[in-house]
Amino acid sequence: MTTIAPDRAAPDGLRPTEAAPPRTRPSHLFASAASVLLSGLLGLTWLWISVSVFFTGLAAIPAVGAGMLLLIPWVLAMRVAASFERRRALAAHGIDVVVPARRVSTRTGLAGLLVTVWLDATSWQFWRSVLHHHAVMVVGVLITTLFWIPLVTVWGMVEVAAQGVPVRFAGGTFGTWGLIGLAAVALLVALGALVLGVLAERGLGRVMLPSGDDALRAEVAELTERRQGAVDAADAERLRIERDLHDGVQPRLVALGMTLGMARPKIATDPERAEQLVGEAHEETKAIITELRQLARGIHPAVLTDRGLDAALSALAARSVVPVDLRVDLPHRAGREEEAVAYFVVSEALTNVAKHARAQHITVDLRRDGPALRIVVIDDGDGGAAVRRDGVSTGLAGLTDRVRATGGRLTVESEPGRGTRLIATIPTPPPSKEDVR
Structure with missing residues (x-):
């Protein structure tokens, strides 16, 4: 059974919770640059662990489902990673991020956990967040490499220039000022790579993370579903009332009219029979009133x-x-x-x-x-x-x-x-x- 929950979820099923409202903050260059370097560090460590666990788990599924022992923790870790990426995008890049709709089980215990993991693993939003998390780490590794190699080169050139020893490089001889010039160029390359990384990470966040537009689309879809449910429910209720009136009350009213019709000509000729028929009509009237009360109670009882x-x-x-x-x-x-x-x-x-x-x-x-x-x-x-x-x-x-x-x-x-x-x-x-x- 499932419900809908943001990060949204119904009965032992899928139910909705409140999504976090879109928030914006100004982005800061230093925070964005630090975020790129952090992505590079994660790419050199966590990226390989994540990819290895995922493919090892897939490969081990035929072995009596043993791969699920790896894939279930991996899915849970990806949920944490998705939350981390949304917070980082807001803090470092000022990106308008919302918590996406998520289907969760309302069951408790291991069964509820397994159903929730399955619902996560079969949702597009989950795989979109997984792809974003890994793409950011790949970009981080590339940018970090392009940043640190020129930066180390700058350090070496400045160190040699401080010794005042000419250096032959690329067919030419470079003195102190030549080395300083090369160091400045290498520094610009390193900073340029870092700026490129900031732009790339920010672009990935804006394209792949759930935005306010996604939240509006999800809300429109949910409201459309509710409206259709209301229309269908109203139609079913109308048909039920029509059926109850047509099959229950209407025939009894017809019978009541016929009984009174038979009693009317007998009032003068056969008063006893007329009185009997009127009595039957009176009892039928009370029964009809009771049935109408039950019908009204089925629509909305007064005690409620x-x-x-x-x-x-x-x-x-x-x-x-x-x-x-x-x-x-x-x-x-x-x-x-x-x-x-x-x-x-x-x-x-x-x-x-x-x-x-x-x-x-x-x-x-x-x-x-x-x-x-x-x-x-x-x-x-x-x-x-x-x-x-x-x-x-x-x-x-x-x-x-x-x-x-x-x-x-x-x-x-x-x-x-x-x-x-x-x-x-x-x-x-x-x-x-x-x-x-």
Whole structure:
């Protein structure tokens, strides 16, 4: 299961966290030059270690997956390296850098770590950061070489010039001032190489590191996905209401009208029969009112607005035909939209279990997980549930769209014969002072 997190991530799945806002600072030549020399030092040491570990791990994968013992730590090290490169680009070159979207698992323990490593290793942003990290080190090695060789030459020439001994070089003889002139040229070459390295490293950072434009594109993609989720959820809800009215309330209203129609001519000729028919119509009217109340409750129950999720879900669990173990741990109320979606998720999940799962027991756990509501619904039924959009079995698809519209994620684990585990993560706004009280 995965969610979306920047450095962004949903239910035992992929969830979003806050991305760092773009920041800019003026670049400093000395800091930039020091960064290039640091890249050269890393290139002479860490570059070879990184490349060796990566290719050795790849080569060892066929050996019963032994290469994963090298590749997993390598992926984690590359995450640290990517963070280091973003900070260095900001500090040394003043580059506008954002933390890219990242998919992470919300599972805990070794399983969560392995899922997160896999999601990293299959994302373009990860390999883009890896390529940038290694390209900077390669450039650093080349520039450092071009810097130190002329600089050492300058030192030697100045030392010889200080002794006042003429030197024959390239077919000519150079005295003290000639050597000083050559040293000055070599010094200019060294400084020029360093400036070239600064420009190259800065260019790589601007091209390969995630910028504000990348963040805007990611935000547009996420908002587009949310909008589509909202549209799909609204369409599914409209169809559900139409179906409930057409298949439930409408036939009963037609029957009510027919009963009253039969009673009307009998008022004068057969008062007892008319009274009986009116009584039947009265009972049917009360049943229709009850059904309409249930339909309205399915859209947005009044108890949810008045008393919050705990009371609304307790009432929902009490009405369930399958025994429900409900656990709600919310220190304060969430937003109105988020509470409505959470209620709908649990309501639809309980309905699906009652209709299809042949379960004996349901566990519902709702709690706040950081900046989100986390809902887990587990049953011991037949399993085999899946999100379908075939126009026949679309309950879970509607749930998925509802949760997606909030920016959250919903996942379903359901092996045949082993029950179903539904996990939904719904991002929530920060609590207000009234909510905290």
